[in-house]
Amino acid sequence: MSLTDLLDVRPGEDAHLVLRRATVLDPVAEIDSVQDVVIRDGRIAALEAPGAADTDGVEVIDAEGLHAFPAFFDPHVHLRTPGQEHKEDVETGTRAAAAGGYCGILAMANTVPPVSTAADVAALREMARAGASVPVGFLGTVSHAMKGEELTEMVELREAGALGFSDDGLPIADAGLMRRALQYQHLCGGNIALHEEDPRLSRDGVMHEGPVSAALGLAGVPSVSESTMVARDASLAAHESARIHVQHLSAAESVEAVRAAKAAGVRISAEASPHHLCLTDEVVRTLDPHRFKMNPPLRSERDRQALIAGLRDGTIECIATDHAPHQPEEKEVPFEQAAMGVTGLETAFAALHTELVLPGAIDLALLVERMAGGAEPFDLERPTLRPGAEANVVLCDLGAEWTVGEDGYESRSTNSWCDGRTLTGRVLVTVAAGQVAFRLRSFSLGVAS
Numbered sequence: 001m002s003l004t005d006l007l008d009v010r011p012g013e014d015a016h017l018v019l020r021r022a023t024v025l026d027p028v029a030e031i032d033s034v035q036d037v038v039i040r041d042g043r044i045a046a047l048e049a050p051g052a053a054d055t056d057g058v059e060v061i062d063a064e065g066l067h068a069f070p071a072f073f074d075p076h077v078h079l080r081t082p083g084q085e086h087k088e089d090v091e092t093g094t095r096a097a098a099a100g101g102y103c104g105i106l107a108m109a110n111t112v113p114p115v116s117t118a119a120d121v122a123a124l125r126e127m128a129r130a131g132a133s134v135p136v137g138f139l140g141t142v143s144h145a146m147k148g149e150e151l152t153e154m155v156e157l158r159e160a161g162a163l164g165f166s167d168d169g170l171p172i173a174d175a176g177l178m179r180r181a182l183q184y185q186h187l188c189g190g191n192i193a194l195h196e197e198d199p200r201l202s203r204d205g206v207m208h209e210g211p212v213s214a215a216l217g218l219a220g221v222p223s224v225s226e227s228t229m230v231a232r233d234a235s236l237a238a239h240e241s242a243r244i245h246v247q248h249l250s251a252a253e254s255v256e257a258v259r260a261a262k263a264a265g266v267r268i269s270a271e272a273s274p275h276h277l278c279l280t281d282e283v284v285r286t287l288d289p290h291r292f293k294m295n296p297p298l299r300s301e302r303d304r305q306a307l308i309a310g311l312r313d314g315t316i317e318c319i320a321t322d323h324a325p326h327q328p329e330e331k332e333v334p335f336e337q338a339a340m341g342v343t344g345l346e347t348a349f350a351a352l353h354t355e356l357v358l359p360g361a362i363d364l365a366l367l368v369e370r371m372a373g374g375a376e377p378f379d380l381e382r383p384t385l386r387p388g389a390e391a392n393v394v395l396c397d398l399g400a401e402w403t404v405g406e407d408g409y410e411s412r413s414t415n416s417w418c419d420g421r422t423l424t425g426r427v428l429v430t431v432a433a434g435q436v437a438f439r440l441r442s443f444s445l446g447v448a449s
Helices: 090-099 118-131 154-159 175-188 211-216 224-240 252-263 274-278 281-286 301-313 348-357 364-378
Strands: 017-026 031-040 043-048 059-062 067-070 072-077 102-107 136-138 164-166 191-194 243-249 267-272 393-403 422-432 435-439
Touching: 017 364, 017 393, 067 364, 072 090, 072 243, 072 348, 072 364, 090 102, 090 118, 090 422, 090 435, 102 364, 102 422, 118 136, 118 154, 154 175, 175 191, 175 224, 211 281, 224 243, 224 252, 224 267, 243 252, 252 267, 252 301, 267 301, 267 364, 274 301, 274 348, 301 364, 348 364, 348 393, 348 422
Parallel strands: 017 059, 017 067, 072 102, 102 136, 164 191, 191 243, 243 267
Antiparallel strands: 017 031, 031 043, 067 393, 393 422, 422 435
């Protein structure tokens, strides 16, 4: 179903504009050419020959030399509401998403209190209808209050509009509870998104277990803490003929476990986060928790290359930021004591374009395809530039260089893993759900009415 059929957004004016002479790239729709993108009444009205579009009554943006893609979709975002709005809320989080080129996001349920009842879902949906810049869907928890002891009323959560289920932030350690959740999935639908970690193996680890952790004298989290849980839950999903979505893969063994499960016919999908695709645990030598402490932790170069390979061959269908805002006082402490998590919505495309596309690790079309792929595991139509579709478009300048944080952030928090980095490629305009959700303030040249 389309994004606005199931996700919530603040009502606004439908876009009427033409992106003149844009380089249009939609890999799934097999579009790769210079065209005029015509948007009327919030929909893709036509793709016309360069300079041929009727511009009567619409805003015209001179997009020559710029790229137009289907806008991105992030299935893994922490909006911190209710309970921690000082870190982020629906308004600021969706502004950050729009600035990053996203036309839709899914919000995790590990709030304070967790999203464990139908009333919780209803309240959040009302917030989104009042203040969201881009469509938002909400997940409910798998276990009540994320205690891992009893299932939530999954059917009621779905009836209230929950797009799926996740205890993200915590693993579902009890295999019996996980099995029952998969059984209930047949009654209520909805995918189950999993934070895969065995707490008995992770224990008090604060970074990847390996030579760097040994050199720093920090407790490590071994890769098998993640990969063994991926294998367990893939087996349970196969046994119950159910489906699962594996969040923020970080380890080579985990990629192989997903690949093997898919080969065996298991209904499993997976995501990788930009920081795991671009960085390794070597950066933790700086002991900078502001940018480099997250869960799962940054791992080795071998793991990073395995993630890139999984992205290329389709083992990993989508890229998800795991946008996790924190306030400075939670990060400006010794590494061992700092909160885990980094923000990523505003920088994901630019970082991956800089670190993976420009060096030739992946091509641009693959990045664009995977950035929008997070809609499909949750039964949503991926954004497309096909004529007739709802307008979900991002206009980018692939040659623009900018320093992250120099002009501030749309997010309420500043714990970006890219903070201070110079990136190449910048989002200029985002159209989400048929509305202009973001326009870079400095982008004014070439715009005419």
